[in-house]
Amino acid sequence: MQIKQYVARDIQEALKKVKEEMGSEAIILSTKKTKGSLQGPGIYSPSMIEVVAAVDRPFQSSSGFSGWNSMAWPAGAQKGKEPGLPEEELFIQKILSAGLFPEFVQGLAEEIRSFEKKSSTKNLTEAYRGLLNWRLMESVEVPEPSFNAPRIWSFIGPTGIGKTTTLVKLAAHFRLKVTDRIALITTDTYRIGAVEQLKQYAQILRLPLETAYHPEELKQIIERNRDQDLLLIDTPGRSPQIPKSIEELRDFLTVHPNIENHLILSATTKDSDLEWIVDRFRLIPISSYIFTKIDETTHYVPLFNQLIRFKRPLSYLTKGQSVPEDIEPATKPRVAHMVLNAIAWN
Numbered sequence: 001m002q003i004k005q006y007v008a009r010d011i012q013e014a015l016k017k018v019k020e021e022m023g024s025e026a027i028i029l030s031t032k033k034t035k036g037s038l039q040g041p042g043i044y045s046p047s048m049i050e051v052v053a054a055v056d057r058p059f060q061s062s063s064g065f066s067g068w069n070s071m072a073w074p075a076g077a078q079k080g081k082e083p084g085l086p087e088e089e090l091f092i093q094k095i096l097s098a099g100l101f102p103e104f105v106q107g108l109a110e111e112i113r114s115f116e117k118k119s120s121t122k123n124l125t126e127a128y129r130g131l132l133n134w135r136l137m138e139s140v141e142v143p144e145p146s147f148n149a150p151r152i153w154s155f156i157g158p159t160g161i162g163k164t165t166t167l168v169k170l171a172a173h174f175r176l177k178v179t180d181r182i183a184l185i186t187t188d189t190y191r192i193g194a195v196e197q198l199k200q201y202a203q204i205l206r207l208p209l210e211t212a213y214h215p216e217e218l219k220q221i222i223e224r225n226r227d228q229d230l231l232l233i234d235t236p237g238r239s240p241q242i243p244k245s246i247e248e249l250r251d252f253l254t255v256h257p258n259i260e261n262h263l264i265l266s267a268t269t270k271d272s273d274l275e276w277i278v279d280r281f282r283l284i285p286i287s288s289y290i291f292t293k294i295d296e297t298t299h300y301v302p303l304f305n306q307l308i309r310f311k312r313p314l315s316y317l318t319k320g321q322s323v324p325e326d327i328e329p330a331t332k333p334r335v336a337h338m339v340l341n342a343i344a345w346n
């Protein structure tokens with residue numbers, strides 16, 4: 001087994017170095033954050049991340065076998081005690097390869113390494129999985145169940161991710177179960193047929209639909225409908241590539257202080273794009289996330305990572321095209337279960 005210590009500005013950069021030099025089968029033995037310090041007048045050395053990684057074969061190191069931290073060497077993996085890696089390291093390796101947000105894994109790895117092994121703990125992996133489940137649940141925020149009228153909800157995100165369908169599912173749900181004082185509003189006047197699509201649903205649900213072409217019009221519509229319990233605002237898909245289009249949307253959605261903007265993320269969106277979408281849409285005040293199309297994949301880790309990167313409650317999950325049934329309120333156990341099931345345990 002070969003071991004090496006890597007020092008980098010952040011965990012992503014450290015893991016990239018490990019992967020480049022040791023390959024993707026490398027395992028992380030320890031991670032540590034060093035404190036930033038003042039090195040002299042005006043010279044500040046920022047805090048760094050130290051990662052000690054190991055791989056079960058020789059590798060070509062560009063900088064040699066530089067001072068690794070002997071404290072990081074897990075007992076069961078010491079020379080002469082090979083071949084098996086300790087159960088905790090195997091577990092950590094699995095959650096790392098699942099792509100969970102590095103800072104989340106880092107905290108969990110520290111906890112797992114210091115996990116007190118009691119004689120009553122028969123199955124360590126199960127115990128670690130329980131701990132992971134617990135930490136996943138803790139990381140997910142869900143909205144408080146309250147219905148203080150009037151609620152004004154908007155649905156925002158790129159095109160084709162399920163904004164209109166989600167709005168209609170919620171309109172139908174609340175219309176059937178809670179109140180008929182609901183009004184639909186659309187600002188999606190860009191796409192041919194978008195208003196028509198919503199008009200048909202509004203007719204079926206016997207709900208009023210109003211169209212706002214300008215922010216000022218939206219403000220007036222909201223004022224006019226202040227006696228309703230729920231106002232649902234559909235918006236056009238905005239491209240994260242065109243910041244101006246998101247700014248235009250912000251002009252609409254800041255006309256009233258009570259508008260709660262739901263950022264919709266689709267489970268079918270590529271990992272790197274999700275990150276970028278969230279970063280761009282943060283220009284608008286986001287109250288909560290909604291995850292759509294969870295029926296089309298089981299690759300949920302990237303979605304979960306967004307909950308950790310930009311902390312906001314997750315309000316709903318949608319799981320198909322049927323209105324109104326393919327929607328459910330998000331719960332902590334449900335999300336933890338989705339992520340646990342998305343990890344390749346074997």
Ligand SMILES: Nc1nc2c(ncn2[C@@H]2O[C@H](COP(=O)(O)OP(=O)(O)O)[C@@H](O)[C@H]2O)c(=O)[nH]1
Pocket residue numbers: 158159160161162163164165166237292293294295296318319320321326
């Ligand atoms: N499989 C699946 N399809 C969905 C879901 N939500 C929406 N869709 C479909 O995705 C497509 C785009 O939906 P739409 O609501 O028009 O997206 P918008 O452009 O964001 O308003 C439609 O064909 C919907 O039926 C979902 O949860 N699962």
Ligand SMILES: [Mg+2]
Pocket residue numbers: 163164165188194234235237
């Ligand atoms: Mg739409």
